[in-house]
Amino acid sequence: MAHLLDTSTLTAPLPPVVLEVGELFDAAGHELSLVGGPVRDLFLGRMSPDLDFTTSADPDQTLAVIKRWADAYWEIGRAFGTIGLRKDGFQIEITTYRAEAYDPASRNPTVAFGTSLEDDLLRRDFTINAMALRLPSLELVDPFGGVRDLHAGLLRTPGTPSSSFSDDPLRMMRAARFVSQLGVTVAPEVSDAMTSMAERISIISAERVRDELTKLIRGAAPDAGIDLMVDSGLADHVLPEVAALRLETDEHHRHKDVYQHSLTVLRQACALETDDDGPVPGPDVVLRFAALLHDIGKPATRKFEPGGAVSFRHHDAVGAKLVTRRLRALRFDNDTIKSIARLVELHMRFYGYGETGWSDSAVRRYVNDAGPLLERLHRLTRSDVTTRNRRKAERLAFAYDDLEERIAALAEQEELASIRPDLDGEQIMVLLGIRPGPVVGRAYRFLLEERMDHGPHEPADAETKLRRWWSEQPESQENL
Template sequence: MEPSSEPLALPAGFPADATLPAVVVELGRRFEAAGHALSLVGGPVRDLFLGRPVVDLDFTTDADPDATERVGAGWADAVWDVGRRFGTIGFQQGGWQLEVTTYRAEQYDPASRKPQVAFGDSLEDDLLRRDFTVNAMALRLPELELVDPHGGMRDLAAGVLRTPGAPEDSFSDDPLRMMRAARFASQLGFTVADEVERAMTDMAERITIISAERVRDELVKLISGRDPRAGLDLLVRTGLAEHVLPELPALQLETDEHHRHKDVYAHSLTVLEQAVEQEARYSDASPDVVLRLAALLHDVGKPATRRFEPSGAVSFRHHENVGAKLVRKRLKALRFDNDTVKAVARLVELHMRFYGYGDAGWTDSAVRRYVHDAGDLLPRLHALTRSDVTTRNRRKAERLAHAYDDLERRIEEIAEAEEMAAVRPDLDGEQIMALLGIRPGPVVGRAYRHLLEWRLDEGPHEPEVAEAELRRWWAEQPEASASSSAAPTER
């Protein structure tokens, strides 16, 4: 049977513009011919009715993994079995990836992070083990018959998350489903049924048996959704955040009786929302996880640095430095990659740098330093700084926006004049060693840093001027007089 690349129109009862890749029915016919049942299940069925593009093609079958592999042999372009122990065999066909899993009953041992997998013998039992009713629907193949024993269509229409059985049983089977509820609130705009939220609250501590990597992956999907605030609010409200991201609920500082500082938690969620809006302007990535994490966590240093001053004001001195350390520690605990950890922590550290620009103005040297310190993160720092303005004082907000417009204009002007995007000293390490007659070592690094600071302060110079400055600096160093080999050489 030759695979077709044409999309398949669906029968009455489906959205008018809903289509499936023809490969779905082709695979169903192959299983039928082999005497096995096959159904498209879970997310792709849900997305068909939501009018979302179907990307993941997940199937469930009564065939065991060996039988599944035989069905695809000679038809699939490629086969992989890394999920065999969980009952999953993967196929690639015509540019599509298809994962077929044997009916199963999966649950967690109360003290274990790893699922115990047992294969089931019916589609209905398999659907009962699914996380939410909207994901517990299936299309029997090849006939495209909808199977919906738990009211998934009803809940889909209402935009409500319920579990097929008791939520306590579902979350006991796989505690990560509690975070998945928050993720769907962010991605799909669903609300959570009262009994589901109660179970999440009562069982929040059970999330601690899940590996940091799986928690991280769910958190990234939540942050990347169209309404991350809804998902994060649910994590905080149910107490899950206390276990997976405790710095977030810690932002719910008690407001003093005179309300001399804003609600830091609400402010942080608003900054995140505004950063999402800024992505199109400043980021090549959408969603930009680094920017969104930095926006959410930029003020996590405030609880530890809050002080009530004698004047009655509330201060958070150096909260950006404290926050950067907390962010670094938390993201490492969640097993984020080093590049993400460094980038988010650096943005948190720099997010206060701009304030004061509009009042006092900056020299060209200060503008150069701002660009140099941000490095490749400069566009994200622009987005974060603009997003951090949540004041209801319209005049103040406009003043800060105009000030940042001015800073960006000056950065562009100086960059054009000096090619500032790649600011380096006027002399490189080889030139420094040749000029001073020294070997590689710490002194070369000190000289390089001095020339870089000088370059940032005063802008670029001709080589002769840079050489004169290097000789002047060298004459003040103890190594210059301590070693006869340190005498400057002529070029």
């Protein structure tokens, strides 16, 4: 199906750069079309700074057309028929018509250049991405009903789903990502193919899976994308710890559905993110993954107590270890792994405050242990309240309000964000007459504990306490 597009009906403007490059290729005798996500986004009222085009020109011919026009260009994707460039603030990729397939046992695509736009569209992942805008004529090419499916909020494949997912199993992850990002639902035949072929995701590199998962978690409805992964069986291979949260519920041992609870916590954490000027600008990948994974230690620690109660002792510590192991397997960077694992480890800490109240020392330790993650920990802890008992929810919210007020009050008096001993390492060595070594570290930790327990000291008081501590150390006697 092809017809001239009335651009006045679009809710997103067509950037001038699109028509400019179309006219250049037309003048050189080559076909060029805007394709995929940028065309879809025109109908969704948005325009990305990344533009994708497909062309009848081979890479050499493409280079000849754009060399003088582009602000900069590169040939990193040349082997796949892709030339990249930058123009007027847009990142542009121009790819030769192609056909692409995966060897059933390989992670890497086999690329062959195609001969027509329609054949190129057939090999794309979903109908909503298999639309093109011929340039410069502005003819919309939509052979598989992408506009119709977009309006219906339905995710279908141009060909059979099994063929599409066999070509590139990562497309199953992409389906879950689009559910999260676009609010669409998958067609029944797509869902069936995902379920029957879920194991095929194991041939895809961890890095590619990680990138799709990150895009999913950053979406408007990440809980819906995760739910599709779990229902289809994809999560059994990508996030098995999340799939394992679907604990059996029996009527005798009544307990919360941990899986549904985790999805609720994820939704609530997203709602507590701030705008760009706030302390936790959304979408925040660390907070969202921590919300999703905070209870993954529960299946391993579940215990049925006398009387029918269920306990999950130390699931926070166990969960932090499982988070580290899973995110390492998915090739996340170390800083992200440490941050998410630390939030999971700390997510139960507040409940001691709600039950017994804390000393100023305990509040300082809470802030110090959270470090730069404190604002995220505030939001994770609040999100973790999913009880339907209104009085209990109000009691917990009041307790956390009180804790935050105490943190703010102490912060006015002390530098809570960067609690350090009242004397630094150099001062400790001069005062005690010692050289660098383990003893300095022990003295530093002693002063840090004093700072935590009693707040800031005057230098003279800190020196007195350090000398008293030093007199009790065996090393001080060796210097006599």
